[in-house]
Amino acid sequence: MKETENIFLTLINQHKAIIHKISKMYMNGAEEQRDLFQEIVLQLWKAYPTFKGNSKFTTWMYRVSLNTALIYFKKDNRKVDKTPLDENIDVIDINESAEREEKLAYLYTAVQELNVIEKALIFLFLENQSHREIAENLGISEINARVKLNRTKEKLQSIIKKNGYEF
Incomplete structure (x- = not known):
């Protein structure tokens, strides 16, 4: 049992960044x-x-993590908070890094306006x-994944423009 736990x-x-990104996609506040x-x-x-x-560990991890986020999001019936995530970003001296982080904050804020499936598509x-x-991870056909992803990217661009974010 101890060996299994250590491997896990x-x-x-090694792959905790995946979980962090999913958490940021589905929840707005640091505590959430x-x-x-x-x-997850x-x-x-x-x-x-x-x-x-039978698949790569990360493929399995994506599927379990996204399913958990979808269930968690629906179960808690959370309302979207559309405030920018600036309070979650550490201030960085280097202008380039700070600008990149600011853009990421705007992206995550805009993503909050997407539905749970659209968030999964953008994350992947x-x-x-x-x-x-993407199709494998979401259990849909490849053509369906392609169409849904294109529509979701267009919707996200529209949200970004509507909110006045500049990229």
Whole structure:
């Protein structure tokens, strides 16, 4: 049991950025993001015995993490807070980094206006997933993934323009 736990913790530690990104996509406040992060790790641990290695660990992790975020989001019936995430960003001396972080904050704020499936699509796209991989992770056809992703990107661009963000 201890060996299984160590392997799991090593894998989670190697890929925790995935969980952080999903948490930011679905929750606006830092405390809510931490809560979702913990819930995802808990669900990954509960589901870990079912991981048989038929796919890459990260593919399995995406699926469990996104499903957990969808259920968590729906269960709590959270309302979208459209305030910018500036309070969650550390101030960085380097202008370039600060500007990049500001743009990321605006992106995450705009993403909050998407529905839960659209958030998953954008997340997987930002993770450089192919249309085939997105389809596999969401359990839809590749053509459906391509169409939904294009529509979601257009919707996100519209939200960004509507909110006056500049990229």
